[in-house]
Amino acid sequence: MLVRVLTPYRLKLLKIEVTDGRRGPRAAIFIAEVPSDVWTTFEPGTTGKVVSRAHVEGAEPFRELIKGRILRCGPGFVEGELYFDRARFSVALSEVRLGDFLEIDPFGVTSKMESALCEAAFFTEAQRFGFGVTRMPENVAKHVGTQNYHDFRLERGQIVYRVELKSLWGTDTTKARLIHTVSRSGGGKNSARDDRQIWNTSSCRFQDQDLFAVSLWLRTGRITDFAYALSVANDQHAEWGLPKVPRHPDHVTQNPPISQPPTDPWTPDLLEASRRVDAWRKLRDAT
């Protein structure tokens, strides 16, 4: 059962039909073969990611070429649409070939699995760079006073770095996804946040961590790739700071871009990131 839950279905693309508009393709319909190892059924509305045949054969890292959505189910095949947001559709479609595969997560385990793999990869990376690493507990046990608002604590000597681990934006992997759930005022177990004010936005607050670590897996296919940025506003530090949410000046914008390879304010190097924290603290304490 565990293997079945973890193994994605791969449906080979047998036919792609593109309808052209004035400025390139408008839409694309596909027919894909349902392989014999599929033991559940598909339903119109099921979505997945198209990956290259080379990836399935082990020659390329994971990369989402385009999204696919099943619209009709027949005996041994499914019919559906290939889609992306308009800005990326044309280029993405030109990369898809017959024989590529529509990959479907049959029981929806991907999100939590990805999160766990990223955490494990970050843990080993940080250890490799010589940090003491602690994965922080979930913020659930208020009665034992262990609430934290970051994911990892890195230590070198007496110096502590609080790290919040995040992912790329699934629908646009050129951008980070700095977001958390809003805590509502009153009632909830986290409503009395001691000296902290209650978050009233889904954007992350600068002061809750020292570093953001964004997993680049969704873009590079390598689980050990991260981009790091100081959790500091760009009016505090022009090169290393991140943009503020206009209406919430204590919070960081949710979708700052990250170039490939990462450049300021991002860095792919954890040691460089920790040096920036040191430098920023020195600068901040001097003023």
Place this chain on the structure above:
DNA sequence: GACTCATCGTTCACTGGAAT
């Protein structure tokens, strides 16, 4: 004590309002 209901934090995939 048994029970019901609400909440957190993570992902993906989307909406809707604002800005350009």
Place this chain on the structure above:
DNA sequence: ATTCCAGTGAACGATGAGTC
């Protein structure tokens, strides 16, 4: 008209809070 992007709901398990 188009682009940008903050905000939302689904699932999960652990937990707090309230009711009977």
